[in-house]
Amino acid sequence: MIDRKLFILAHQIGCHKFYSIYKKLIHSQWKSYFEQKKDQEKQLRYMISYAYKNVPYYHKLFNELKLEPNDITKIDDLEKLPILTKDVIKENWGDFKPFNLKTMKYYVNSTGGTTGTPFKYRLLKYDRFYSGAMLYRGWGYAGYELGDKMVLLAGSSLDIGSRSFIIKKAHEISRNLRKLSSFDMNSEDLLKYAKVINSFRPKYLRGYASSINFFADFIRKNDVEIISPFGVFTTAEKLLPKMRRNIEDAFGCDVYDGYGLNDGGVSAYECPEHNGLHIDTERSIMEVVDGTGSQMNEGVGSILATSLHNYAMPFIRYDTGDLGCISEDVCSCGRDSRLLENVIGRQHVGDMLQTPEGKFIHGMFIDMLFDRVDKVTEFQIIQTKIDKIIIKIVPKDGFDEKQLDMIREIINRKSNQWSIEFRFVDKIERTNAGKYKFIISELI
């Protein structure tokens, strides 16, 4: 109880609206999707008119497109606007400064360098606390309550920074948190981490999927004794099914994946039904679009973000650089929000195929297709042009060439504009890092 009070107090000091935002979010998770969308569109209209009035970039853009703010009243209307790339923002940095910026409290943030060059943007202080409240609500799907003990295993972008020891310590105590660095992870460190976890007894463990997976490997291989938390939260990286199983085995609890970006403000969290990640609606609008910028209800596309509260630097149809698989399914947990089945970082786009119609085809599809093909040692698919695919096959003795028609037919179901060429080869070349890649896209 004291932990919870201290936790809330620490956040209230930063932003006095924090707890009221949180309580509102706890309530709104159960709204119907129809209602959530209505709320989003109301806030969207406000944001569009704000951006038009106060942000020179949008004022010019609307004028060029001969649009008025009241041409964008619904989420579908966003398709009238172009996709906002990081390059456009960099080139027009000055024009993204709102006239009333001086009246606001904001941070200048920068995105991590994992997906390209670091990129700067302003984040309204209020919006940052909003994002914290959304994060806590998302963890709440797994039973988390404000102030619950947590151990964080992460690098700097998850807040293990260069702050002084005392500030760090105060931060840890007020948030009932212990931080372990994922940069130092030799056997000695990992044994120490296990000790910290066993004595602190966190209810939840959180970190990058790959770091926690690495730690899980260590625990399992060395039979390290470790307490079992209520759940493990993974974030920031793609969580592969085998990583999830490995972590669940090592810690004896469920893994809950999460996705969240401060630039643009999109987020999504997993519930105990594990049907995908519930897409948040209160802080931003997430669009999943095909190569032509059209909104999709199902399938893999680029994730765009439209911020609903970041007045210090509104992003409208901001290209997050991530791909996501959106689903039309409704989760059985009672939350009606849309589901994101999978998030695929930009660094994985090279592992996907793109159709001339603008669709992305995930490698998993090809992998499953080749499961049905007999007598193949290895294969590789190379997309050389938007409408050209080369399939290399290392056949075994007795390979039946009739199977090629079947492969062609199934692949052409995704797009009949693809011309497909088969090549029989003795071996598949490895990458410089010695890896076997079964899909290579030369489009990026």
Ligand SMILES: [Zn+2]
């Ligand atoms: Zn659910």
